[in-house]
Amino acid sequence: MDLTIDRLTKQFGSKIAVDRVSARLEPGVYGLLGANGAGKTTLMRMVCDVLRPTSGEIRFDGRDVRMLGDEYRACLGYLPQDFGYYPDFTALDFMCYLAALKGLDRRAARLRSLGLLETVGLADVARAKIRTFSGGMKQRLGIAQAVLNDPAVLVLDEPTAGLDPKERVRFRNLIASFAQDKIVILSTHIVSDIEYVADEILVMRAGSFIMQGAPTDIVATVTGKVWECHVDARRADDLATTNCVSNVHYAADGHAVARVVADEPPVAGARALDPTLEDVYLYVFRDEVVPLS
Amino acid sequence: MFDLVRFELKKLFVRRASLIACAGILVMLCGIMMLNIVQTKTASDTGEVLNGTAAIAYQKEKAASHEGVLSVERVQDEVAAYKELAFSKVDPADVSGLSGEAAYALMKQAYDEDEFRAIYDTYYAYLFSPWKAGALEPYQVAAQLDDGAADGFYGAIADKLQRTLDDGMGGTWAYSDAERAYWTEKQAAVGEPLAYGYAGGWGDVLACLGFFAFAMVAVCVALTPVFAGEYQDRTDAVLLAARYGRSKLVAAKIVAAFVFATVYFALAALIIMGAALAFFGAEGGDLPVQVLSLGIPYDLTMAEATWIAVGIAYLITLGFAALTLLLSSKLRSQLAIFVTCAALIFLTGMVPSGGNAMLLHALYLFPLNALNDQVLFNALVSYQAGPFAVDLVGLLVGIYALALIVCVPLAARAFRRHQVV
Numbered sequence: 001m002d003l004t005i006d007r008l009t010k011q012f013g014s015k016i017a018v019d020r021v022s023a024r025l026e027p028g029v030y031g032l033l034g035a036n037g038a039g040k041t042t043l044m045r046m047v048c049d050v051l052r053p054t055s056g057e058i059r060f061d062g063r064d065v066r067m068l069g070d071e072y073r074a075c076l077g078y079l080p081q082d083f084g085y086y087p088d089f090t091a092l093d094f095m096c097y098l099a100a101l102k103g104l105d106r107r108a109a110r111l112r113s114l115g116l117l118e119t120v121g122l123a124d125v126a127r128a129k130i131r132t133f134s135g136g137m138k139q140r141l142g143i144a145q146a147v148l149n150d151p152a153v154l155v156l157d158e159p160t161a162g163l164d165p166k167e168r169v170r171f172r173n174l175i176a177s178f179a180q181d182k183i184v185i186l187s188t189h190i191v192s193d194i195e196y197v198a199d200e201i202l203v204m205r206a207g208s209f210i211m212q213g214a215p216t217d218i219v220a221t222v223t224g225k226v227w228e229c230h231v232d233a234r235r236a237d238d239l240a241t242t243n244c245v246s247n248v249h250y251a252a253d254g255h256a257v258a259r260v261v262a263d264e265p266p267v268a269g270a271r272a273l274d275p276t277l278e279d280v281y282l283y284v285f286r287d288e289v290v291p292l293s
Numbered sequence: 294m295f296d297l298v299r300f301e302l303k304k305l306f307v308r309r310a311s312l313i314a315c316a317g318i319l320v321m322l323c324g325i326m327m328l329n330i331v332q333t334k335t336a337s338d339t340g341e342v343l344n345g346t347a348a349i350a351y352q353k354e355k356a357a358s359h360e361g362v363l364s365v366e367r368v369q370d371e372v373a374a375y376k377e378l379a380f381s382k383v384d385p386a387d388v389s390g391l392s393g394e395a396a397y398a399l400m401k402q403a404y405d406e407d408e409f410r411a412i413y414d415t416y417y418a419y420l421f422s423p424w425k426a427g428a429l430e431p432y433q434v435a436a437q438l439d440d441g442a443a444d445g446f447y448g449a450i451a452d453k454l455q456r457t458l459d460d461g462m463g464g465t466w467a468y469s470d471a472e473r474a475y476w477t478e479k480q481a482a483v484g485e486p487l488a489y490g491y492a493g494g495w496g497d498v499l500a501c502l503g504f505f506a507f508a509m510v511a512v513c514v515a516l517t518p519v520f521a522g523e524y525q526d527r528t529d530a531v532l533l534a535a536r537y538g539r540s541k542l543v544a545a546k547i548v549a550a551f552v553f554a555t556v557y558f559a560l561a562a563l564i565i566m567g568a569a570l571a572f573f574g575a576e577g578g579d580l581p582v583q584v585l586s587l588g589i590p591y592d593l594t595m596a597e598a599t600w601i602a603v604g605i606a607y608l609i610t611l612g613f614a615a616l617t618l619l620l621s622s623k624l625r626s627q628l629a630i631f632v633t634c635a636a637l638i639f640l641t642g643m644v645p646s647g648g649n650a651m652l653l654h655a656l657y658l659f660p661l662n663a664l665n666d667q668v669l670f671n672a673l674v675s676y677q678a679g680p681f682a683v684d685l686v687g688l689l690v691g692i693y694a695l696a697l698i699v700c701v702p703l704a705a706r707a708f709r710r711h712q713v714v
Contacts, residue, residue, distance in 0.1 A: 048530070050529070050530050050533045050534050050712070080530035080713070082527045084523075084526040084527030084528035085526070093300070093303070096296075097297075100296040100297050101536065101542055102535050109296075142531075149536070
């Protein structure tokens with residue numbers, strides 16, 4: 001099983017949102033990383049066949065997904081970024097409705113819906129109206145509906161938005177257990193979500209993939225560029241305006257310890273650190289990241 | 294598919310705004326129909342003003358006193374008897390040259406109350422209508438009739454049709470030869486002799502046809518979010534990415550929309566027809582529609598005419614449902630969709646034609662103008678299409694069936710091709 005994205009382009013007027021993107025995805029978890037406006041959501045919408053590309057195509061097992069139609073969508077699970085729901089439906093109704101849309105028969109739909117609501121921790125409120133749910137509960141419901149049909153291709157756009165840390169851990173475990181023999185595309189700018197779960201990371205900027213590889217390979221690209229700097233607290237602010245600072249810890253004695261991503265040691269005595277994916281993100285998107293100060 | 298239809302119906306029924314609008318309109322229809330009964334008013338033989346069910350009972354009694362087949366012999370006898378009564382104290386020549394008001398004053402002065410009430414019986418206005426030209430009172434028409442004129446009762450009905458066609462809606466509409474031939478043939482097909490009697494229930498349903506416009510608006514309100522609601526609530530992405538999101542779902546939405554429209558229309562019809570037939574009576578359904586007016590050129594019974602009119606109201610409702618679905622599939626703004634449909638239903642009934650017959654003929658195609666017993670069967674509204682003429686009933690059926698046939702596939706296509714941006 002493979003999903004091939006072949007020179008996919010989407011243009012809105014004069015703005016190119018996705019620019020000749022190509023990739024071949026095989027079973028595994030793919031983390032799509034990029035700043036806001038990088039084109040992640042547009043790309044995912046095209047992968048899910050809810051947005052027509054300007055040019056290029058997406059093939060599932062060698063066949064154009066637009067030609068496959070229902071057959072492709074039968075293998076697809078999708079959690080969009082702005083997940084819409086029906087406030088007057090109960091969670092169970094909503095799941096059963098989407099199960100019917102995904103082609104599950106009534107009995108199977110009910111069993112699967114109840115099982116998934118249990119998995120995402122919504123079993124107790126299965127018969128409560130969605131309008132009474134918190135943002136995190138709605139997001140968990142969205143995740144549950146995405147996997148209703150046990151999809152071969154699962155596309156999750158900002159799935160952890162609104163989830164608390166405990167829920168995010170539960171979500172990562174769910175994805176890990178689900179991902180075997182499936183293609184999971186996961187978009188987020190919460191780097192840690194991808195770092196733990198992705199087999200491969202696709203970094204997107206201005207509509208194109210600028211990096212692609214295993215997390216360790218991606219992280220390795222900033223090896224020797226992450227520094228720990230001990231500076232005066234006032235100096236730390238100056239450092240943040242001229243460098244990519246991922247973290248500053250202010251000590252009680254008036255000193256600060258800053259974690260800086262830079263090609264050269266930003267201050268004398270700076271100590272090289274092991275990089276993380278977050279360092280890569282900050283380094284790659286340093287022009288788009290709001291400085292800490 | 295059944296499950297999808299069920300869920301789509303559930304979506305329609307759980308939206309609070311549509312639920313309130315739909316229930317509110319049904320309650321309002323109940324109120325209107327009750328007022329229609331309560332406000333029925335008539336004066337009895339003794340001059341007492343009767344209201345509500347008492348007035349209805351009296352109207353039945355009066356109509357029953359004249360019921361029967363309008364054979365030429367009967368018409369001859371009744372015309373002769375009327376002339377004898379009306380001109381026992383007044384010379385026919387004295388009223389024929391007067392205005393309606395002056396003649397009324399003269400007759401009222403000449404006769405006592407019981408006699409005057411008998412002369413003024415609405416049945417005689419009906420009986421003399423084929424000979425009536427302009428705003429004349431029945432005794433003025435009777436004064437102008439020769440002794441043998443009643444022999445040509447049915448001929449007078451045919452002549453009146455020709456005079457109406459010559460008049461061309463007060464000189465604003467020139468009937469083409471095809472249209473004249475159409476109406477002449479249509480009237481020639483009306484069976485003779487006609488029968489007279491009470492068909493108040495059926496007549497009341499026809500008089501209340503316009504109230505179906507409220508049901509149409511309610512259907513439009515409820516169906517506005519069928520597609521647009523998905524765009525607005527951002528559920529479109531999940532739906533369109535699902536297996537049947539672009540196939541069975543579209544069909545389910547359309548089926549659910551029409552099931553809803555049908556059920557709602559049936560409820561409205563139950564209220565309107567139920568109240569009218571229950572209180573005014575269901576008898577007289579087999580009488581010819583000419584009990585309403587001798588000039589009606591349709592060979593239908595009252596029940597047939599009523600069911601045809603209600604059927605047309607249903608078809609118009611479905612046509613507006615289809616239009617709402619099309620707009621809903623194209624627009625995100627539910628308010629814009631509702632305003633468009635409400636304007637087409639209500640505002641077109643308020644646009645003055647200013648004596649422009651072309652505009653009037655266009656306005657007749659909209660519900661408030663079309664769903665009127667005086668227009669639908671009685672106003673000789675016809676349109677020419679090439680060498681053919683078609684009446685309002687036929688064109689309404691054609692246009693709203695076309696709206697269904699065109700709008701529904703276009704709505705389905707628009708949703709299938711919808712792009713989530």
